[in-house]
Amino acid sequence: MEPIAAGTWVEIESVLLEPGERAPNLPPETAKVPYILKASGFLVGDAELGREATIRTLIGLEYRGRVVAVNPGYGHSFGPTVPELLTIGIGGNA
């Protein structure tokens, strides 16, 4: 595995609460999965994808977790066109 250099902007993931440790009275589909945190920051030391590492966030706090992405971006978009919307209001018609 290619090492990731200290100082690289990465995303980490960690389990905050295992299924048995979660809040009471959750719906079963939520209770059976762990409660997970993701955060982004600069790697404090060299790391590898999928391995534990420490990051320093934009405000200088440190968090530890498994590295899941390098230079994580925002994948959100306007999505494929929903044709049902296109004709609404055309020509002043409502």
Added chain:
Amino acid sequence: MSDNAYAAVLGRKNEIMKRALGLDFDSFIQSPIAFDYERLMAATGYSLEDIVRIQADSKVGNTPLYELKNLTEAVRRTAAPGKGARILVKDEAANASGSFKARRASISAYEAQKKGFKGLIAATSGNYGAAVASQAAMRGLKCIVLQEVFDSRGVCQPEIVEKSRACEAYGAQVLRLSVGPELFYMALRTLEATGFFNASLYTPFGIRGVETLGVEVVEQVRRRYGQDPDAVVITHAGGGNLTGTARGMLAAGCANARVVACSVDLGGLHMASDTDFNKKSFTTGHTGFGVPFATWPDRVDVPRNAARSLRYMDEYQLVTQGEVFYVTELLTKLEGLERGPAGNTSLTAAVTLARTLDRDQIVVVQETEYTGAGKHHNRQLSFARENGIEVRRGDPAGNVPGRTIVIPERLDQVRGRVQDMDRLRASYLKNAAKVLPPDQWSATDLAFLAADLKVGVDRVKALGASHD
């Protein structure tokens, strides 16, 4: 090293919150139910003039009020002769960070700085995160926003991804969390570990910050039309938007305008469900928040909630997801304004309301929000399709939350459903009875409950009894 087990952290809730707000609620609390609401609101120490000045200094407020002439005409074509009130919209997207939430964040950030806190924390998946991040940025304060973003498959709700992006753009640290009410648990841990200010949505600082919105609406309408608004429509989730706006309207001497709440109906979807999470096409302004917060406001991250919607609410309308998407598209194409879902929820209710009012009456939609990648209704609808939800044009009566989104074919099919206010009030009293049995309610409790429900003490007794 603190014990980070769930129960242990929740057990330290009161001490964590007391330190993180610099405001001691104990002196306002009168009983398990009652507290001195007006004294709590006054304890912020800010006059309305102070708040106007702080907001003017922080790129908030004085937003434009537009008349939606083309939409008004379209509504009149679906109304009885002589009916069809003017519809106005307050363009709150013009605030720094793109929504009315900047009003709420501005006072919290000012207070945090004044008290010497190094940073602010907000647990919110809504526009409030970006608002706090933006206000923190201009004051040189650190900011942490905690958001519920993804389900157990790792699939993110696109609107919340956009909100993560906006917070990080303003230099905030974003803690992205999976589905669950433990957002509050993690917020407590973070408050405890950092000693930052709790910029909760529900403090008196946040709610007082919204009062200027109500004042501006009334003053702008009076200036331009020489009359008061007849109704002000407010998208309703946690209740702060409605509470602050209505208080501002009263402060401006406008006591007769109807205060109308509106939420998107997401009935049947569970808010803590990992599998329902990505079946919702709205992340706020929906019944999953609107009904529980109206019927028991004190389910929040502060000892008592300053947002108490039933104190001020005259009417509550529910609309469908499809209706809001339709009206969003009309706002864009008829009025040339492309805006996000929050204000368009109340705009949908305003269409129904305007149809029943006379032509010389005025209905104000008191907010807009910005839109963009992830937030845009085209993305919400395409995302719904990707999650197996049917999307089609037709009669919006066919909407089934989590299963089918029906976008109206014509404006006359947009029909908000007016809710029974007494049912909401009875439900509130049922929740109050869980806190303290009705046979132990003192005169102070009854007076508090009456004020909290905008009814008389006799009505509290009658509604309380009707639910036994």
